[in-house]
Amino acid sequence: MQKGKRGRSNLEVSAIGLCGNTLWSWSSALVRNCLPIFFFVASVLLSESARGGEPDHSSADGNESRWQSDEPRFRPDFSYPVSYTLALQGASIAFLGSIDKDITGFTGRSTRNFEDAFTKGTRSDNDEWYWNYLAHPMAGSEMYLRARAAGFNPVGSLLFAAAGSTIWEFGIESWYQRPSSQDLIITPLAGAVIGEVRFRVKRALLETDTRFSRSLAVAIDPLQSFSEIIGDAFGQDWREPAFRKVPARANQSYPIFTTDIGSDKGKLSFGFQCRITF
Numbered sequence: 717m718q719k720g721k722r723g724r725s726n727l728e729v730s731a732i733g734l735c736g737n738t739l740w741s742w743s744s745a746l747v748r749n750c751l752p753i754f755f756f757v758a759s760v761l762l763s764e765s766a767r768g769g770e771p772d773h774s775s776a777d778g779n780e781s782r783w784q785s786d787e788p789r790f791r792p793d794f795s796y797p798v799s800y801t802l803a804l805q806g807a808s809i810a811f812l813g814s815i816d817k818d819i820t821g822f823t824g825r826s827t828r829n830f831e832d833a834f835t836k837g838t839r840s841d842n843d844e845w846y847w848n849y850l851a852h853p854m855a856g857s858e859m860y861l862r863a864r865a866a867g868f869n870p871v872g873s874l875l876f877a878a879a880g881s882t883i884w885e886f887g888i889e890s891w892y893q894r895p896s897s898q899d900l901i902i903t904p905l906a907g908a909v910i911g912e913v914r915f916r917v918k919r920a921l922l923e924t925d926t927r928f929s930r931s932l933a934v935a936i937d938p939l940q941s942f943s944e945i946i947g948d949a950f951g952q953d954w955r956e957p958a959f960r961k962v963p964a965r966a967n968q969s970y971p972i973f974t975t976d977i978g979s980d981k982g983k984l985s986f987g988f989q990c991r992i993t994f
Contacts, residue, residue, distance in 0.1 A: 780964035783919070785867035785957040792867035796956070800862050801880045804939070808855070809888050822892040833890035838897040849906075852899050856881060856907015857914060861937065864915045865956035873911065878904035915958070922959055 784790065812820050821843055823829065841848070856877045863876035881903040885895035914936050921933040934941040940956065947954030 781961045782964045783958055784960045784962045785865075787962065790867055790957065792863075792872075792957075794866070797859070797862040797866050797868075797876060801859050804855075804858065805880075805884055805888055809892075813892065820892075825891045827891075829892060829894065830890050832894050833886050836894060838885075838895045838900065841893075841896040841898060843896070848896075848898055848902060852881075852903040853906035853910055855884075856903035856905075857910035858907075858939070860904070860907050860911030861914050862940075862956075864911060865940070865958040867957045870908070870912060874904060874908045877907045877911070880904075881907075918959065 785792070813822065813825065817823070821841070859880040860873045860877040863873035864870070868876065878900075881900055884903075885900055889895070918933050918936045921929040921936065944954045953960070
């Protein structure tokens with residue numbers, strides 16, 4: 717009886733192992749086949765977004781309004797995306813360092829690991845699919861979205877996500893293991909695709925401006941939405957420029973050159989001004 721039970725147990729284990737290997741093969745093939753699609757969609761989104769700012773929008777009372785980051789003289793600020801990203805990375809490494817090493821693959825924090833990152837370079841990791849193809853792309857999209865929401869264009873946001881990924885791999889995670897070559901590529905590129913989609917969908921939802929659409933916008937960007945709720949509790953508006961509506965300024969003319977020509981005695985004076993209107 718016991719031999720029969722043991723035999724059935726071994727058979728069940730083999731079946732489970734076969735199913736697991738099959739599922740892994742399908743998942744790997746799906747990821748490999750989807751990466752070119754990711755890159756294609758990324759190029760389309762970047763080219764479409766680079767064509768110019770968003771058009772003016774009309775508010776409910778008939779006054780023209782637009783997103784703050786689309787104002788002609790708006791200048792993006794790096795301070796919030798940088799502080800947000802560093803805080804998120806700090807919280808992430810604290811969480812990963814506290815869970816089982818069999819899940820994360822961390823070898824333990826040490827200066828030797830940190831030195832190896834710069835002396836031995838990157839490595840091709842064998843992490844589980846959910847780390848390489850789910851967690852890292854989502855982290856990349858979060859960095860991309862913060863830069864995009866601050867008013868940077870798609871190319872600048874992609875570079876910001878790439879810089880954030882490099883800081884994570886070489887400056888933070890390198891204390892536990894050598895940097896991953898896949899993560900340095902997948903995090904910013906896949907993150908740019910997902911981040912641009914999140915950016916556009918959130919804008920569309922906020923433009924609709926219903927209770928349901930605002931709830932969906934929170935689901936699209938939960939961490940930032942939570943910080944905005946905290947800001948509201950303290951009477952502060954912590955919305956980002958790309959997601960904050962402001963009254964559109966009327967077209968104005970601005971002097972670009974002014975000079976006066978006059979006689980020494982001040983009896984005759986000529987003035988010349990050149991203005992450009994847009």
